[in-house]
Amino acid sequence: MSGRTVFFERLELDRLMRFYGRMVAAGEWRDYALDALPDCALFSVYRRFSEAPLYQIEKRPDDSRKQGAYSVRAVDGRVLRRGHDLARVLEVLEPKRMRVVGD
Numbered sequence: 704m705s706g707r708t709v710f711f712e713r714l715e716l717d718r719l720m721r722f723y724g725r726m727v728a729a730g731e732w733r734d735y736a737l738d739a740l741p742d743c744a745l746f747s748v749y750r751r752f753s754e755a756p757l758y759q760i761e762k763r764p765d766d767s768r769k770q771g772a773y774s775v776r777a778v779d780g781r782v783l784r785r786g787h788d789l790a791r792v793l794e795v796l797e798p799k800r801m802r803v804v805g806d
Contacts, residue, residue, distance in 0.1 A: 735747060744761070758776065774792065
């Protein structure tokens, strides 16, 4: 390791916070945490304050040439989506659109 710390950049944080705001308004999420670590930056989201995170959005620059720097992990550790574009990776967390079907 080179002694560096990985952070989300301003545009990435803006996208994350807008998405987070929409999910809070929908009643899905209630809290978040940001972590800057030597190998990755984490944006963790919570349904309740005292629980483990529902999802963790990761930025791992060392993986950017392989599968992409961004990933979404579920509470059980499964990777739900990986990619090079944060917006596309976040799509996996979009609530399903519900429609009323006429009689």
